[in-house]
Amino acid sequence: MDWLIILTIGIPWLGAGLIWLLEERQSRLQHTLAVVFALAAGVAALAMLPSTTEQVELRIKIGSVFGDFTFVPDGLGVFLAVVATVVGSLAVIFSVDYMHGEAQLGRYYSLVLLFIGAMAGLVLADSLLLLFIFWEITALCSYSLISFYNDDPKAVEGGIKALIITQLGGIGLLVGALVIYAYQGDYQISRFLNEPEVLPTNMLSVMAFGCLIAAAAKSAQVPFHTWLPGAMEAPSPISALIHAATMVNAGVYLLARFYPAFEEVDGWTTAVISVGLLSAFLAALMALFATDLKRALAYSTISQLGYMVYAVGTGAIFASQFHLLSHAVFKALLFLSAGAVIHSVGTRDMRQMGGLGKQMPFMRAVFIVGALALAGLPFFNGFWSKELILEDGLHEGPVWAYVGMLAGAGITALYTFRMVWLVFYGERRGSGHIHEAGRLMKLSTGLLAAGTLTTWLLIGVFGEMLENTLIYHHLHVESAPTLLEEIITAPATLLALSVVAAGLLGWWFRAPLAGIAASFKPVGQAATSDFGFEWINRRVTDWTNAGANALRTTQTGSLNWNVFGIIGGLIVVLVILALGA
Amino acid sequence: MAIRARRLLVAAMWLAGVSALVAIVLYRLGAQQVAVVELSVGAGLVTVLFVFAISIAGEEGLSEREFIPNELAIGLLVVFGGLLAVMDLPMDELGVSLSEAEFASIFWEDRELDVLLQLVFIFTGVVTMLGVLADVRKPSRIKKRSDIPQAHINPAFGTDKHVPQPVLQPVAPSETQPESSKETPA
Amino acid sequence: MSTLTILAGGALALFAVGLYGLLITRNMIKVVVALQILVKAALLALVVAGKASDQINLGQSLAMTVIVADTVVAVIGLALAVQVKRVLGTMDLTELSKLRG
Numbered sequence: 001m002d003w004l005i006i007l008t009i010g011i012p013w014l015g016a017g018l019i020w021l022l023e024e025r026q027s028r029l030q031h032t033l034a035v036v037f038a039l040a041a042g043v044a045a046l047a048m049l050p051s052t053t054e055q056v057e058l059r060i061k062i063g064s065v066f067g068d069f070t071f072v073p074d075g076l077g078v079f080l081a082v083v084a085t086v087v088g089s090l091a092v093i094f095s096v097d098y099m100h101g102e103a104q105l106g107r108y109y110s111l112v113l114l115f116i117g118a119m120a121g122l123v124l125a126d127s128l129l130l131l132f133i134f135w136e137i138t139a140l141c142s143y144s145l146i147s148f149y150n151d152d153p154k155a156v157e158g159g160i161k162a163l164i165i166t167q168l169g170g171i172g173l174l175v176g177a178l179v180i181y182a183y184q185g186d187y188q189i190s191r192f193l194n195e196p197e198v199l200p201t202n203m204l205s206v207m208a209f210g211c212l213i214a215a216a217a218k219s220a221q222v223p224f225h226t227w228l229p230g231a232m233e234a235p236s237p238i239s240a241l242i243h244a245a246t247m248v249n250a251g252v253y254l255l256a257r258f259y260p261a262f263e264e265v266d267g268w269t270t271a272v273i274s275v276g277l278l279s280a281f282l283a284a285l286m287a288l289f290a291t292d293l294k295r296a297l298a299y300s301t302i303s304q305l306g307y308m309v310y311a312v313g314t315g316a317i318f319a320s321q322f323h324l325l326s327h328a329v330f331k332a333l334l335f336l337s338a339g340a341v342i343h344s345v346g347t348r349d350m351r352q353m354g355g356l357g358k359q360m361p362f363m364r365a366v367f368i369v370g371a372l373a374l375a376g377l378p379f380f381n382g383f384w385s386k387e388l389i390l391e392d393g394l395h396e397g398p399v400w401a402y403v404g405m406l407a408g409a410g411i412t413a414l415y416t417f418r419m420v421w422l423v424f425y426g427e428r429r430g431s432g433h434i435h436e437a438g439r440l441m442k443l444s445t446g447l448l449a450a451g452t453l454t455t456w457l458l459i460g461v462f463g464e465m466l467e468n469t470l471i472y473h474h475l476h477v478e479s480a481p482t483l484l485e486e487i488i489t490a491p492a493t494l495l496a497l498s499v500v501a502a503g504l505l506g507w508w509f510r511a512p513l514a515g516i517a518a519s520f521k522p523v524g525q526a527a528t529s530d531f532g533f534e535w536i537n538r539r540v541t542d543w544t545n546a547g548a549n550a551l552r553t554t555q556t557g558s559l560n561w562n563v564f565g566i567i568g569g570l571i572v573v574l575v576i577l578a579l580g581a
Numbered sequence: 582m583a584i585r586a587r588r589l590l591v592a593a594m595w596l597a598g599v600s601a602l603v604a605i606v607l608y609r610l611g612a613q614q615v616a617v618v619e620l621s622v623g624a625g626l627v628t629v630l631f632v633f634a635i636s637i638a639g640e641e642g643l644s645e646r647e648f649i650p651n652e653l654a655i656g657l658l659v660v661f662g663g664l665l666a667v668m669d670l671p672m673d674e675l676g677v678s679l680s681e682a683e684f685a686s687i688f689w690e691d692r693e694l695d696v697l698l699q700l701v702f703i704f705t706g707v708v709t710m711l712g713v714l715a716d717v718r719k720p721s722r723i724k725k726r727s728d729i730p731q732a733h734i735n736p737a738f739g740t741d742k743h744v745p746q747p748v749l750q751p752v753a754p755s756e757t758q759p760e761s762s763k764e765t766p767a
Numbered sequence: 768m769s770t771l772t773i774l775a776g777g778a779l780a781l782f783a784v785g786l787y788g789l790l791i792t793r794n795m796i797k798v799v800v801a802l803q804i805l806v807k808a809a810l811l812a813l814v815v816a817g818k819a820s821d822q823i824n825l826g827q828s829l830a831m832t833v834i835v836a837d838t839v840v841a842v843i844g845l846a847l848a849v850q851v852k853r854v855l856g857t858m859d860l861t862e863l864s865k866l867r868g
Contacts (some may be wrong), residue, residue: 563789615827634845699835706839713846
């Protein structure tokens, strides 16, 4: 078991090192090695599945002062590691076609592999310090992959924005880690979950809200969501892997992991529910008005992550993680097939597309599978998990939140069908030659489509795994048939389905409803301008720049004066201390 | 003296002297292991490096015209030192008695992370130094700033999707190299 | 006045000398010398503090880290100084700060 953990993290990192060392012209070898290493990591992670446990399985001694670096392969961790490595392998396979002939493949693949390893490490780590280190490595990879085309100012801007915002969240996590260390003497998460009482109440709430900020920044939740649309400058497989299926889930993972400890903190669950609700609802509106295909998908990712956060807030850890699984699969599918479309059309603007279904029948088929799952139509995986969340939300959460989420589900259906229609149906509005996607692209999207149709069958196994190994969460998950039956027969399901159907009909009859649509125009404008969050972002950036410029005059660049300043500052501090003491 | 000495070589020699003195004091205090390392590294290795550096770079007769008036500097330091001394000097009162482990066990077990990071640090230091010194062969890099962007954009970089734009922040390879070596742990 | 207090005072004095060096010197090599003296002072202070609290071996461990860091700083500083001298023909920091854009 312990060597499996080492393999899952080590194989991709080893691959990253090797590929980095290869020469640029050996691109075939680079492609092959990347696929081999990613698949090997996927196999190692899958091999961990049968033997999940809540015990510490791997302990790396780093000295008693810091506490050991420990890894616990419990159900939650192993499941996310599997998602990271398997979707990672598929994204790498897809990249072989997508990145064909691009320069600097070495950098691309080694960053992707570094990311896969770090993500697996993040979810398996039991030491909060180690978790923080992996957390930052994933942020680094995300940044450098968003800015992969570093000659494009927009990509660089998007990357830096993502880096800064996720770093803000990182501070929250760091605060949490230090609080644990200060009161507990080490960083062990399982020890902390076992007895969260070692922290005084106020410190516990500092930590709880610190983690919430970290999670919101990482999972692109309101008000920190603005980096995710900007991150769409990355190559499509990256968007699929990092910004849909894995890294953005780290925030949800963090909340789910610490839920037993934070549950009792005043106002925490309400805050989590509100964040989830706002993200789910607002992002769905923004997706409705987006014209850029990848941006629309990014907003829908924010919105779906909002559902998961909401589920954690209502205590439905299982539903949240199950939706995470479904979402990882179908959103990776959507991003990859969108990538194939974009690769072939050469634009991301949906207004330039249309009628592509004839030239790309395979991509149309898999995209529609993903879209139906996203919309939550029956018997795709998204249906089961979303219904589970909504049902738990109805029973456990406040009603206002439930209504909001339900409306969000309707809008989700509406924007999904709009997307499918604009891309694959109607008249073609752009020009240029369209070619069907490559064979490897079809392979990876096909596998994901098959996953979209089937992963819900795992509901029972998955629930059992979480129930057995997450001992601090006291989960109780029904058996698969009961769960499925419950979902189908619950009135909440019918309600949700009818809202989804309303969304669908809304798109179908959009012409007769044009009058009503026009009255929504202000909403549309607000949504396109990101409900002002983008504006706030820009103001903050401007203020920071202005402040920095003002401070610049104090930088003489002369070492002597700098040291003078340092000593002067120290004297001030000392005087203050002397007076205070 | 090490500061006031006009000639660089003399300054380096004085530094070695200070180092040796510190080493002796450490030894008397009971910190034998560190004293030995300090003597060999601080007084030995660093001095040799200084001598090398000075012989490569040569003495430079700088006019010692100071930026900050001498009196001001000394006055500032006296205030600073005085404050610190008043606040922290009575050392004996600390007298916390803790059970003390062996040096080896503390160094290798309790602070294992420190040791690992030190190794990484030495490694990056060496790589950085090599990177900095490697530039000797291409001194034109710093003079002609306009050369830098071209050196970094691969001509084949812009594919049909991306029009190459000027790189925003040119980075010399010597700066990026140590980073890359850090990212490839075995 | 015990030995420890005197030694702590000595460390402080050494620290002041190092800072003084940083304040007045403009030669890059001398900057490195001054930094070395600063660090020596910190080293001494660490061990003295360790001795004062009967944890001299912990002090030693930390001092070891300091020595490593300090040596690396010296090496890189000197390499930089040599390089700057080669390329720009001067080691005067005042001249160098004219380069800032």
